[in-house]
Amino acid sequence: MRTPADSRAAARRLIEALPRPLPRDEARRADVVQAALLASGLLNSSDLGDSPAVATATLHGLACLTxxxxEAALGHGAGQLLLLLAERDSFPLPHPAPDAAQIRVRDAATALLHLAQWHCHDPLRLLGAVLQVHSVEARDASTRQA
Incomplete structure (x- = not known):
């Protein structure tokens, strides 16, 4: 199991590996997102194109982003990520506009969810699993520190 610090490092590598802007062509976009997962260490080269492995790497990539x-809002990373992914205008409560770093996290998460559509049957269930993984990893990290 990764520590939150390991996850944050993997998330930064993932974000840096994603080209800006992402290709518009869906197949090319899927390829560059898989390449970013590979560069981040979340996917092994032998697993490229293997749907279960890519789905797992996508799950871990999203957990790393949480x-x-x-880092900025201890204990609220998952909620913050969900807010970034939601349509800002659809929230009845005022929510501040994301800063540049948050936009990069949102773009990376969106790219991962797009890839998930190719490799898993239910990307929303995958997102739910991300919240569980994040919760367990954060709880385990706080238990080790105590």
């Missing part, structure tokens, strides 16, 4: 969001 840990990165925790």
């Amino acid at each position: 840990h990165l969001m925790d």
Whole structure:
């Protein structure tokens, strides 16, 4: 199991490896997102194109992004990521516009969710699993520190 610090480092590598802007062509976009997962260490080269492995790497990539969001709002990273992914105008409560770093996290998460559509049957269930993984990893990290 990764520590939150390991996850934040992987998230930063993932974000840096993603080209800006992402290709518009869906197949090319899927390829560059898989390459970013590979560069981040979340996917092995032998697993490229293997749907279960890519789905797992996507899950871990999203969990890593939640840990990165925790850095600024300890314990609230998962909620912050969900807010970034939601349509800002659809929220009835005022929510501040994301800063440049948050936009990069949102773009990375969106790219991962797009890839998930190719490799898993239910990307929303995958997102739910991300929240569980993040919660367990954060709880385990706080238990080790105590």
